[in-house]
Amino acid sequence: KQEVTQIPAALSVPEGENLVLNCSFTDSAIYNLQWFRQDPGKGLTSLLLIQSSQREQTSGRLNASLDKSSGRSTLYIAASQPGDSATYLCAVAGGATNKLIFGTGTLLAVQP
Amino acid sequence: DVKVTQSSRYLVKRTGEKVFLECVQDMDHENMFWYRQDPGLGLRLIYFSYDVKMKEKGDIPEGYSVSREKKERFSLILESASTNQTSMYLCASSSDRFQETQYFGPGTRLLVL
Numbered sequence: 001k002q003e004v005t006q007i008p009a010a011l012s013v014p015e016g017e018n019l020v021l022n023c024s025f026t027d028s029a030i031y032n033l034q035w036f037r038q039d040p041g042k043g044l045t046s047l048l049l050i051q052s053s054q055r056e057q058t059s060g061r062l063n064a065s066l067d068k069s070s071g072r073s074t075l076y077i078a079a080s081q082p083g084d085s086a087t088y089l090c091a092v093a094g095g096a097t098n099k100l101i102f103g104t105g106t107l108l109a110v111q112p
Numbered sequence: 113d114v115k116v117t118q119s120s121r122y123l124v125k126r127t128g129e130k131v132f133l134e135c136v137q138d139m140d141h142e143n144m145f146w147y148r149q150d151p152g153l154g155l156r157l158i159y160f161s162y163d164v165k166m167k168e169k170g171d172i173p174e175g176y177s178v179s180r181e182k183k184e185r186f187s188l189i190l191e192s193a194s195t196n197q198t199s200m201y202l203c204a205s206s207s208d209r210f211q212e213t214q215y216f217g218p219g220t221r222l223l224v225l
Binding site: 004034036041042043044045046049089091099100102103104105 | 116152153154155157170171202204212213214215216217218219221
């Protein structure tokens with residue numbers, strides 16, 4: 001059964017810092033891995049999708065990497081801003097269940 | 113712009129009531145999904161639909177049913193609401209079942225008293 005873990009559960013950094021969020025998964029037979037952002041009380045916004053054949057994807061200050069063999073992904077945020085404060089969730093598609101399995105997220109607070 | 117809307121942002125219902133949550137997407141997507149989100153448990157898939165009138169159970173379908181009569185609309189039905197169904201309900205749609213980006217609605221926070 002695919003399990004997705006995100007560590008740490010919460011992170012607080014000062015504005016301007018570069019930071020890395022971690023995601024690990026147990027079944028490497030995935031189609032893709034997706035990173036989402038969720039603001040308090042709101043729905044999810046898709047940030048990046050990495051296909052299983054890719055190693056990384058970039059969008060603006062965000063860079064996501066994927067290492068299928070080790071079951072890990074990282075989301076790198078450069079020059080963090082208070083507006084980046086949110087919960088970041090990763091999700092993997094594929095594996096035995098062929099569904100999108102979510103981690104429980106990392107709550108990020110960027111202090112001005 | 114991609115848009116998924118949900119009929120209510122907040123809902124308060126009593127135990128035993130029948131509850132309808134509606135979701136509408138304007139992207140002509142075949143696939144639509146209902147999730148619930150609970151602290152410490154993350155998002156869990158309740159049901160999904162890959163075509164009009166087609167549905168499949170997700171991981172936690174018990175106590176729920178769904179309806180998809182039109183491509184753009186996917187309804188989640190709680191036949192007899194219970195307190196353990198108090199949760200945040202999120203609807204999503206995508207052009208592929210699980211291999212493309214899912215677009216989410218704003219969520220409905222349901223409280224069952």
